[in-house]
Amino acid sequence: MRRLFFFLPALGLALLSGLVHAAVGFAEIPGTAGDGPVTVFYPSSGEARPMRRGPFTLDVAAEGMPVRGNGRLIVISHGSGGAPWVHADLARSFVDAGFIVAMPEHKADNYKDTSNPGPGSWAMRPAEVSRAIDAVARDARLAPLLELDKVGMYGMSAGGHTALSLAGGRWSPAAFARHCEANLEGDFQSCVGLITRLTGSWFDGPRKWGALFVIRRRFADDTPQAHDDPRIAAVVAGVPASADFDMASLAAPRVPLGLITAHEDRWLIPRYHSDRVLAACLPRCELIADLPTGGHGALLSPLPPGLTGLIGDMLNDPPGFDRAALMPEVNRKTTAFFSTHLLR
Structure with missing residues (x-):
């Protein structure tokens, strides 16, 4: 028995050593039910090489042979x-800890197609996450390496809205409209996106009138939106869109819930969004990082280069934000949260 106690730590170190030296594999697998592709990062025995995707260079083993990690999957929305x-650094942190990472392409609200953002997309996203899990479960290379219970x-952001839905939150399009009617000027970008902005000129009056006209017509449905997937056992929401949630539904999340907040967020003003979630769910949720x-844009890592105009104002780092010093630790804490709740 004594020899066994010496042997087990040695075996664990040997397995960990093999994983540490694994490359980050990369693949795109088909979605289901007409969904777009699911991008997957995973531990691989392949050789990492630079790969270009848009303005980004990723050091990955493209289509590399998967190797066994810790047997758990994390979906990123x-x-x-x-x-x-823009989530490659976090995905790398997850893979280095042994996780496989799947990223669905959300319909009509992605870098290829931005035709239906906001509540229209929010209603579809949780089911798209579930179908991404299904897609991984059907993949002949990845499925044998995973337990999907x-x-x-x-x-993050609209993906944070998805996360709160999968943690048990309920919301409705009409609740979004009511929030915007009450807080349009204070939370303008949340309500209208990046179509326009308030400038302090006389044009602001027509801008606000037009925004409310469209919002009231499009988002009148008061039916509570909810989605439950019993396979999902831990959730993290980063700077989430959340003003339209019934906060009572988040007072006792159905699974462990972690939050990441950013005080200088000018797109989803914290007092309307993440602060309200924390006020509702603490102490039954965890503030992973503040x-x-x-x-x-703090949680976009790497951050897209060369952003200008309104999108640059919303996503570029504010003065004084030390991305290089702070974000590796945020990724480490996020990885540790999932390790704690998925590997026990």
Whole structure:
């Protein structure tokens, strides 16, 4: 028996050593039910090489042979108009810890197609996450390496809305409209996106009138929206869109819920969004990281280069935000949260 106790730590170290030296594999697998592709990052025995995707260079083993990690999957839900590449650093942190990572392409609200952002997309996204799990479960290379009874789910911005839905939150399009009617000027970008902005000129009156006209006509449905996937066992919401949630539904999340907040977020103003979630769910949720100088784009890593205009104002790092010093630790804490709740 004594020899066994010496042997087990040695075996664990040997397995960990093999995983540490694994490359980050990369593949795109078909979605289901007409969904777009699911991008997958995973531990691989292949050789990592630079790969270009848009303005990003990823050091990955493209189509490399998967190797066994810790047996768990994490799904990442991108933000509005988002792409997999802006979460590559977090995905690498997950893979280094042994996780396989799947990123669905949310219909009509991704970098290829931005025709239906906001509540229209929010209503579809949770089911798209479930179907991404199904897609991984059908993949002949990945499925044998996984147990899908305990899946993690991470979402940022609009993906954070998805995360809160999968943690048990309920919302409705009409609740979004009511929020915008009451707080249009204070939370303007949340209500209208990046179509326009308030400038302090006389044009602001017509802008606000036009925004409310469209919002009232499009978002009148008061039916509560909810989606439950029993496979999802831990959730992290980063700078989530959340003003339209019934906060009572988040007072006792159905699974462990972690939050990441950024005080300088000018797209989803914290007092209307993440602060309200924390006030509702603490102490039954966990504040994983709080970024006093972080903006809305803090969790995009790598951050898209050369952003200008309104999107640059919303996503570029505010003065004083030390991305290089702060974000590796945020990724480490996020990875540790999932390790704690999925590997026990």
